[in-house]
Amino acid sequence: MLRVTNGRVHDPGNAVAGEVRDVWLDGGKVVAEPAAEPADVATLDAAGCVVFPGGVELHSHVAGSKVNAGRIMCPEDHVDHYRCRTDVTRAGCGHTVPTTYLTGYEYARLGYTTLFEAAVPPLTARHAHEELRDIPILDTGCYTVMGNNHLVMKVLSDPDEERRAARLRDLVAWLLHATRAYAVKIVNPGGVESWKWHGGPVDLDTSVPPYGVTPRRILTGLAAAADELGLPHPVHVHLNHLGVPGNVAVTLASMQALAGRRAHFTHLQFHSYEATRSGSYASGAPAVAESINQHPEFTCDVGQLVFGPATTMTSDAPMEFRLHHLHKDKWANSDIEMESGAGVVPMRYSPRQLVNAVQWCVGLELMLLIRDPWRVFLTTDHPNAGPFVAYPMIVRLLMDREFRREWLEKLNPRVRRFTTLHELDREYTLDEIATVTRAGQARVLGLADKGHLGVGADADVAVYREQGDRERMFAAPAWVVKGGEVVVRDGEVVAAVDGRPLGVDLGDPPPLAADLAEQFESYSSVRLANYAVEDAYVPDQVLIPCAP
Amino acid sequence: MIARQQVGLATCTLGEVKNRADLVIFWGCNPRESHQRHQARYSASVKGQFIPEGRKGRRIVAIDVRPTSTTAAADQFIQVEPGSTFETATLLRALVAGKRIGIEEDAKVGGVPLHVWRELAEAIKAADYGVILFGLGVTHDRGHDLNVEELGALIREVNDYTRFYGLPMRGHGNVTGSNQVMGWQTGYPIAVNFNRGYPRYNPGEFSVLGLLAREEVDAAIIIATDPGAHLPGDSVAALQAIPTIYLEPHVNTTTGWATVVIPVAPAGVAAEGTFYRMDNVPLRVRKLVDSPFPSDEEVLRSIKETILHA
Ligand SMILES: [Zn+2]
Numbered sequence: 001m002l003r004v005t006n007g008r009v010h011d012p013g014n015a016v017a018g019e020v021r022d023v024w025l026d027g028g029k030v031v032a033e034p035a036a037e038p039a040d041v042a043t044l045d046a047a048g049c050v051v052f053p054g055g056v057e058l059h060s061h062v063a064g065s066k067v068n069a070g071r072i073m074c075p076e077d078h079v080d081h082y083r084c085r086t087d088v089t090r091a092g093c094g095h096t097v098p099t100t101y102l103t104g105y106e107y108a109r110l111g112y113t114t115l116f117e118a119a120v121p122p123l124t125a126r127h128a129h130e131e132l133r134d135i136p137i138l139d140t141g142c143y144t145v146m147g148n149n150h151l152v153m154k155v156l157s158d159p160d161e162e163r164r165a166a167r168l169r170d171l172v173a174w175l176l177h178a179t180r181a182y183a184v185k186i187v188n189p190g191g192v193e194s195w196k197w198h199g200g201p202v203d204l205d206t207s208v209p210p211y212g213v214t215p216r217r218i219l220t221g222l223a224a225a226a227d228e229l230g231l232p233h234p235v236h237v238h239l240n241h242l243g244v245p246g247n248v249a250v251t252l253a254s255m256q257a258l259a260g261r262r263a264h265f266t267h268l269q270f271h272s273y274e275a276t277r278s279g280s281y282a283s284g285a286p287a288v289a290e291s292i293n294q295h296p297e298f299t300c301d302v303g304q305l306v307f308g309p310a311t312t313m314t315s316d317a318p319m320e321f322r323l324h325h326l327h328k329d330k331w332a333n334s335d336i337e338m339e340s341g342a343g344v345v346p347m348r349y350s351p352r353q354l355v356n357a358v359q360w361c362v363g364l365e366l367m368l369l370i371r372d373p374w375r376v377f378l379t380t381d382h383p384n385a386g387p388f389v390a391y392p393m394i395v396r397l398l399m400d401r402e403f404r405r406e407w408l409e410k411l412n413p414r415v416r417r418f419t420t421l422h423e424l425d426r427e428y429t430l431d432e433i434a435t436v437t438r439a440g441q442a443r444v445l446g447l448a449d450k451g452h453l454g455v456g457a458d459a460d461v462a463v464y465r466e467q468g469d470r471e472r473m474f475a476a477p478a479w480v481v482k483g484g485e486v487v488v489r490d491g492e493v494v495a496a497v498d499g500r501p502l503g504v505d506l507g508d509p510p511p512l513a514a515d516l517a518e519q520f521e522s523y524s525s526v527r528l529a530n531y532a533v534e535d536a537y538v539p540d541q542v543l544i545p546c547a548p
Numbered sequence: 549m550i551a552r553q554q555v556g557l558a559t560c561t562l563g564e565v566k567n568r569a570d571l572v573i574f575w576g577c578n579p580r581e582s583h584q585r586h587q588a589r590y591s592a593s594v595k596g597q598f599i600p601e602g603r604k605g606r607r608i609v610a611i612d613v614r615p616t617s618t619t620a621a622a623d624q625f626i627q628v629e630p631g632s633t634f635e636t637a638t639l640l641r642a643l644v645a646g647k648r649i650g651i652e653e654d655a656k657v658g659g660v661p662l663h664v665w666r667e668l669a670e671a672i673k674a675a676d677y678g679v680i681l682f683g684l685g686v687t688h689d690r691g692h693d694l695n696v697e698e699l700g701a702l703i704r705e706v707n708d709y710t711r712f713y714g715l716p717m718r719g720h721g722n723v724t725g726s727n728q729v730m731g732w733q734t735g736y737p738i739a740v741n742f743n744r745g746y747p748r749y750n751p752g753e754f755s756v757l758g759l760l761a762r763e764e765v766d767a768a769i770i771i772a773t774d775p776g777a778h779l780p781g782d783s784v785a786a787l788q789a790i791p792t793i794y795l796e797p798h799v800n801t802t803t804g805w806a807t808v809v810i811p812v813a814p815a816g817v818a819a820e821g822t823f824y825r826m827d828n829v830p831l832r833v834r835k836l837v838d839s840p841f842p843s844d845e846e847v848l849r850s851i852k853e854t855i856l857h858a
Binding site: 065068069071072073074077090091092099101124126131134195196321331332336522523524534 | 552553554555556557558559560561562563564566567568589590596597598676677704707710711713727728729731732733734735736737742744745746747748749820822824828829830831832
């Protein structure tokens with residue numbers, strides 16, 4: 001048994017806001033305070049500390065084919081960022097695309113204990129699971145990309161609305177089960193397929209070859225399927241026109257299309273730009289934040305820009321090609337048959353670059369203008385907008401408006417004409433930070449045992465020493481506990497336990513419909529019987545129930 | 549590998565080649581000998597979703613230094629001089645970009661008249677979905693990685709006009725899997741040195757040939773390869789002079805001289821695991837028969853545990 005005592009507990013899921021109380025852990029769970037002092041108890045004296053639930057990362061790129069393509073393509077990212085092995089940890093390297101082991105240690109060193117890889121094409125799902133198994137300490141899961149999947153688009157091309165919905169529901173369940181994934185991911189719906197046909201960027205009502213379905217139908221169809229299956233996490237949406245000035249229009253229109261459905265909009269910073277008259281970037285954050293404020297069924301994460309090196313990697317192949325053209329630097333692409341695409345482009349964001357400065361402000365504007373911290377989450381879309389190791393600094397930016405002002409001074413001065421950040425005075429409280437870094441994520445993921453410290457929650461706890469400098473405070477936790485074991489002490493990993501894979505309990509989904517199976521056998525380069533990920537890749541997967 | 553680190557590579561899976569590629573260029577490779585089912589399954593006769601006529605729906609071009617069964621079955625064979633890959637790829641880049649070439653139309657580049665290259669450049673731009681499948685004739689030609697880099701640049705630039713991709717025709721069993729695992733565990737696909745306690749990367753210096761030539765290796769574990777057959781004679785001699793542990797299911801040119809040979813169950817026959825196809829698609833290989841011998845993984849695990857607890 002382990003007791004965390006004397007700390008000020010911030011557990012927004014249970015409305016505990018900084019009260020000094022003990023947290024008792026036993027058998028991997030939070031337990032009630034025992035009636036009598038137990039004989040065998042270890043104590044962490046958290047006097048002068050805040051006690052948070054373990055952090056929950058709901059959108060990051062840490063495992064699988066495109067992440068590894070980024071690692072292999074960018075040795076210059078690793079050479080100055082390495083860690084020697086210790087008695088408990090393995091060696092590793094990489095700054096924006098760290099090796100799997102280092103990824104686990106670095107997340108744990110910030111107090112995170114749960115992690116989701118945000119974009120896995122079904123054909124390479126085995127690869128993602130192999131890497132997730134090599135990420136120590138954290139419980140992990142992944143999302144399956146479906147927004148350009150041929151079987152999905154074929155089903156959606158059915159004019160019969162009812163049959164279409166029923167068949168899509170079965171197909172989504174089958175795909176999730178085949179990939180052992182946790183949620184439905186949509187990336188640039190229809191846009192990746194369109195690119196393969198030399199089509200331009202798609203709008204909500206562009207008919208996309210070869211099935212003639214529109215992004216609107218893909219979005220609404222998949223959102224409805226996720227809802228009707230009762231998946232713990234709603235559709236996780238990367239919208240069309242990522243990174244393009246003026247994309248606020250398609251963002252708002254997509255939100256309108258999904259109104260009334262649960263939906264999570266990811267890295268919204270990249271989707272919240274007005275266009276200036278010269279076609280350059282201006283903030284569209286106020287309008288997007290207002291839309292989120294008005295729709296309690298929506299959640300979002302921000303994808304905050306971090307100045308310095310980044311590695312962009314998405315299934316949004318056409319967007320990566322566009323980025324490559326901005327810099328003419330390296331570009332990796334992989335079209336994936338019948339499913340998806342992928343691109344990787346290294347990047348460096350600079351505060352003097354007006355575009356980057358606007359993007360940086362837009363992220364913070366969204367965080368500050370969206371009022372409900374349960375519906376906006378802190379991410380950097382790691383490593384697209386920057387590496388996750390920047391979280392402590394971003395926390396300080398949210399909590400400390402003086403620090404924000406100092407940073408605004410360092411930006412390209414024209415940024416004030418195109419953003420409103422300098423007008424915003426809001427400062428996050430510790431409770432709000434606990435919400436946007438764990439409690440809110442756990443709730444929208446449907447992880448009832450994560451993101452809080454009530455009895456029955458997983459024994460995942462992060463203890464930070466109170467300091468005025470919030471960046472230093474959150475950069476080196478006094479202790480991090482995972483599953484009841486102390487894994488980090490004073491910011492260093494002291495035990496590298498294994499995390500568990502997370503999945504959803506879909507029962508035994510119906511087999512793939514005969515016409516879809518035939519299409520698959522005709523055009524895939526693997527046999528249907530060899531497609532689904534075997535149990536061996538997700539040993540002892542924890543299955544979260546669905547609520548249809 | 550090194551070329552990918554310089555410019556990246558635009559590529560696609562083999563199913564995309566099958567379903568979409570209307571122009572297939574075999575450059576310095578002979579899949580009819582080296583990858584015998586490749587053309588029938590993915591790249592020539594196969595019917596794809598958007599290439600319903602199969603072979604008739606694809607234009608096939610073979611570029612090589614000598615006639616082979618692959619060049620014989622192509623619609624067009626461009627026979628080039630050895631050592632000309634970099635030069636011809638550079639020329640194609642210029643032609644695709646519409647740059648003025650300051651030579652006569654019948655002047656030769658790589659032993660082939662300029663107008664042939666001009667026609668190829670036009671065919672590349674006119675294709676809907678083109679791929680270059682390249683092999684040892686590119687990677688082992690004079691220039692090595694620079695050739696791949698130049699091909700990569702060509703492929704990248706053609707994407708301003710149409711979809712166009714490159715796939716290395718890799719052999720050697722699960723070499724792709726080895727690159728992938730090294731990539732996620734160490735950050736680098738090949739040539740990783742741990743002697744300072746963290747991964748360092750320097751192809752050449754830390755490659756097998758370099759390490760053996762400088763006699764820096766004092767013991768070796770050899771897995772899933774036959775150095776007796778694949779390495780040059782002086783590298784083999786360097787290995788023979790040190791203790792070697794060899795994990796191998798079959799008798800071959802290395803088993804005779806390795807210090808210790810541990811027979812293992814062959815993967816995909818008597819041991820399961822993951823195989824990364826040449827297009828990086830991960831496949832499960834199954835265990836079909838029992839073997840009296842342990843798998844590579846079991847052997848390595850028990851060696852590791854024995855050392856840890858020694
Ligand atoms: Zn992302």
